[in-house]
Amino acid sequence: MSDPLGACAMLGAVETRSVSPVFVGRAGELTALTEALSRATAGEPQALLVAGEAGVGKTRLVEEFRDAACDAGAVVALGGCVELGADGLPFAPFSTALRSLRRRLPEELSAAADGHEGELARLLPELGDPGGSDAGDEDATARLFELTVRLLERLAADRTLVLVLEDLHWADTSTRHLLTYLLRTLRRGRIVVVATYRADDIHRRHPLRPLLAELDRMRTIRRIELSRFTRTEVHRQLTGILAAEPAPGLVDDIFDRSDGNAFFVEELVASRSCGDGTGPLSDSLRDLLLVRVETLPEDAQRVARIIAEGGSSVEHGLLAAVSRLAEDDLIGALRAAVGANILLAAPDDDGYRFRHSLVREAVSDDLLPGERSRLNRRYAEALEADPGLVRPDERATRLATYWYHAHDPAKALPAVLDASVATRKRHAYAEQLRLLERAMELWDEAPAEVRAGLRPIDYAESYPACGCDPDTTPLRHLDLLAEAAVAARLCGERERALKIGRMALRVLDGEDEHDPLRAAWFWAEQARL
Template identity: 60%
Template sequence: MLDAVLPQSVSPVFVGRGTELTALTDALARAERDGEPQPVVIGGEAGLGKSRLLEEFAVRATAAGATVAVGGCVELGSDGLPFAPFAAILRSLHRRFPDALTAAAAGRETELARLLPGLGESLPQPAREAAGDRARLFEFTARLLERLAADRTLLIAVEDLHWADRSTRELLGYLFRAVQDARLVLVATYRTDDIHRRHPLRPFLAELDRLRSVRRIELRRFTQAEVTAQMTGITGTEPGTDLARTVFTRSEGNPFFVEELTAHCGGGLRGMSESLRDLLLVRVEALPEETQEVLRIVAEGGSTLEHGLLAAVARRPEPELLAALRDAVGAQVLVPTEDGDGYRFRHALMREAVTDDLLPGERARLNRRYAEALEAAPQLVRADQRAARLAGYWYYAGEPAKALPAVLDAAVQARRRYAFAEQLHLLQRALELWDAAPPGTLAALRPVDVLWAYPESGPPRPADQVDILAEATLAGVLADQSDRAQLMVRQALKLLDERADPLRAAWFWMQRSRLKVDGVSRRDGLAELGRAKELLRGLPPTTVHAQVFALAAAQMQEESRGPETFEAARRAVDLARAVGTESTELYARLTLAALRADSGRVEEGTAEMRAVLDRVLERGYVSLLGRSMVNLTATLGGVGRLAEAERTARQSEELAGRHGLDEALPWLATNRAWILFMLGRWQEAEAALEAVVHGHPVLRLRSSGLLLAGIQATLRGDAARGTELLADAVAPLPGRDLLPDFALIHTRLRIELALADGDIGRVREAFLEALPLPAVPFTTTLFWELLTAVAGAEAELRGLPAAADGRAEALAGIRDVVNGVSAAQPLWAAFGRLVDAALRTAEGRGRPADWAAAADALEPLSVPYYLALARTGLAESLLAAGDRAAAAGPLRLSREAAGELGAGPLLDRSRRLAARGGLLPEREPAPRAAADGPGAPAAARDAAPAPFRLTPRERDVLALVAAGRSNRQIAEELFISPKTASVHVSNIMAKLEVSSRGEAAAVAHRLRLTGTP
């Protein structure tokens, strides 16, 4: 319609972005040459030229033979217009390559039709499977782009990410991570000045920063020289120095403001208002009043507006409307859209200024006209946008009777496109409108309008607020907004009469239990499930029954492996089968299988878990995939099948990434970190924990990761770091009755820290405070690790004067706990031998045969740290028996293992033991840990000059003096005579220039002369 008007950029000369354009063209070249996707994010203030940079890049990419498709986010996205830029991108690609895109989408048409209507019919899915279907949509989109980019280079751009709906952000993030082996450049732009502290884009950008593949480009403001060059390009002549300086000062180097000021600087800027809004409106106010009125209509219609809808709302003769549009396009206020069917403001800031200039009544009137026009002629906008835009127009028109059904319809459409965050936003808006809507409107609503969340809804009846709250709860869960979902549940339970409507009440009590997501306290959510069971008692079996019992069994397994837990899991399986809900059946079968494996039926249980996993993959129940993989990995590790567990964890992480299960990846990484620690691959374990310990939102996961990292840091010799991580882990947990697995690693870290300080009192205190520790599923190996730590501490610190008091009671308490822990698996039995040898040594009746039996049992199990502990104990026992020759072999192996692991304290201990027995090697093993700071291993510190000229033997003696040993005890420890020990003590006191043993101990502790804090 506007062929005679050829819009030109106000500034035909491209200025000041050479470095950024080079970076983009380099990315395009790499994608073309190497076939690797190149993700780029461009940020900058409004008006800095992000779109202009993208336009220049697109021109060069097209000239180089690449295909360019651009989609822009629109402000309407917050009102439920999800995936808008991707829908535009796929439409553009479909127009250019209809056959290629159809072939690339083959077999996936039903899902991809949610982004590109016309590929197939998108069918609604049950709410419980929606999360999995959404993950599949993301995966199919990634594969579609890979297939299209196999035969051509693609430049895909998403503009104005600051306006993106959450679903768009999540799909974009998935594509950044998941697209592989494709000649694809994926660019996104956003306005930095719009990203306030709580803006949802901020955490998204932080996640992108962790991806090494994503390149960030931040646009800067122009220098004065660049402003002068831009003005020269606009006017064709170089401006005077004073004028250029004035424009630079007024614009502050913002290219868009430079354009606007230059366009109106004929009078030297005299008389122009300082207001930014007035500056932006100067170009508009120079147009005829009829054109200004059309611009006000366009501004309120949305970021882009179809010509047909504009014509229906403007209500003007076509020639008059076209004349106004020609004026607006010619003045560079409006530009035609890419498809030639509509218009948009040349710059969003100008549209914002026009919109802000509208009166409140004027805005409501325009929105009403838009809504009426769209209702009268729905074909004026694309089908995938119709519901959301109609809902927005009626809402801003202030018409609750019209807005409520429109908003609910838009919520349905958002859910069908798996845009759960946008669905939740719309449902909250519906609740806001509820009280203002007239009774007749409410009576016309049916449960189908809100996709009733559970099938037993009875005969048709008008929808009520509880229906809306049920849908909003599910949307909150699926959108990972548990705080809002919890609010919906609380509101619903206040509205419900539990006696009159027990089924719906039970459903909400179940959701309340499920939303207790921290998962660190005993009995989390069980009280709520108990209430749900009471409400269901006596009712015919339903899906809600099966779901409640399945969730109860899953939570009970963290408390007990008793008959009642098995019975709850079996009943959940039976109920799910009876009512025909396979996903709930698989959930319950997984619980039952894990219980069987932990109870000793390992082969049966793990085989069933793999069968469930296979069925989950076959049926596409992606919502169950994460739990299936996490539980299988944890079970294999927990029963000591470490190599298989590590392999399964790696495969599971790959599978989770392929299906977009970002929430499962940290759980799998934490499981794998513990397995890698057990296998002696400590550096890999630390790397696996890295993302978990840095502010992960799930409390249980973050705190577990912190405790595991703290244990490893302490065993490496960095007790200060271990103490810091312990404090970070427990800070959010004051007064919590912790779950057993959590309590075990918490107590283990406390004991390791106390041992590092040589404080036997703190060791015993930590252990006693944790009692009683019930042996529950999936914690047996953790139990044995804890018992190894506390028994080993009693054995290692047995010579301290403080250790004698209460020793018998402490050791008896440890043995009482040992007697209640299963030794049914080879790993557990080997730990049992290690603990027994340590306890016998602490009692003063240790024998080399006890330690040898422990070492023999541990050797084939691939747990090098614990094997090194056993060999160190064996060497010490052999030296005490006078058999130096036999001690040399196990001591050498222990030292080598400690050096490989970077286990500083264990290496220190074995070195001192070798020194006492005269078995020092010619060369110390080099530990992997960094050799600086107080936590560095002694072998690394020994390379430095000895402080105070202390010999290695004198440092050993000083360590024992600092520990409170007498000369006779020192002699026994070092296999020397008491007289020789006395001579060493006298020499040490002379070198330290102190007059007493106490002063010597104080100096040793203060200056860390002995290798211990």
């Protein structure tokens, strides 16, 4: 049998030459982080936000700080937000970080979670069965947040703990709420919380913007803004990449084209080495990001396109099933992409990711519409054939995402509803609401026989069928409205909940056969709001 884990480890060791081995600039920013680490070690919790445009060097700064923290004896847990669109994985960075802590400190984490494993399993399923969903308990989310903070404080009582949450610009609503609660209530423990986000992605209506405004008012949180490199710093970066003194003309050319963006400097240098070096690169950023991908062998390009559409990272087994390449051919393609420094073997997982999300976005955007839907269908079919290809806590949401982008309403509607149930069980009501809204979007597009096979008992816990047999009564659009109204109330979107309730009452008024029990339920919910 093949050994995917061994393949990942082998590929992860492939040496690349487009990244400078020298850490350039950022001395003040790194000092701020290490000083925060010292204060945390003395017993004063610290929180820092690291902001900067895409490619400016946030990840490299965090990596240097991580190494310094490990050298100082701290335990570092890294979690990243996952880009899956509106139906993103709830609590993804916290789940990943807690999973890392469980690997590093299994006995300590078990002791810290003792007696609350069922509730904390909503964030870390490995702790056990989360039990019932408590869909109507408005205090359930607050209790989950309280237990999470208490768990981290207990782990940080006897050791310095560094919690890194990357890519907040992709954070789901539940993650943003939990982070806000953590930063507001963390009062003891030797802990440093570092969160990163793309400043250039935060437009006026971006959901992270209100959170940033709120955190700016908290004196206990420090924000670090990363600027672009100066010409001197680009010169040092090029010297590190080339392992030689660059020509002044090359420095001027790369600095002008990259405008001091560290990642673009790397891409421009690598693009020159891939081509004949005689012609100018396109001024288009997309062309710049794609130029090295297009120099890969065909199989490697194909694998890169598949991974780009699979999410932030893709497991080896899932990739093998979707690519349908022979194992040796797949490893050869991956080796070429990793050797070109386009893909990386995920450090804490059996999978692969793009070294920089900008390249993944460019590759994904370059897909033809039919190609994108076909890839998503193959992902969904592979996951349905073998659910064990991904973690259990990710399975429902990823399957829903794949079927939705495959443009197959018959498959997408049940998958989206299954994902809404999974998010409800984790008290991720904001994500449940988004999924239910997507289900309502799909409702009329799905075939009647598919809708007839759906049951309220499976998908509408907050609104049992009034006076009907839930095992035989089909799920109705009204049931989705009722479930969405409760989800909106529980996640704090009360105006949205009121609007959904009014919509449902108008539907009831327009029905030929009056349903007083359903109408009474919606009127009671409106009054409660």
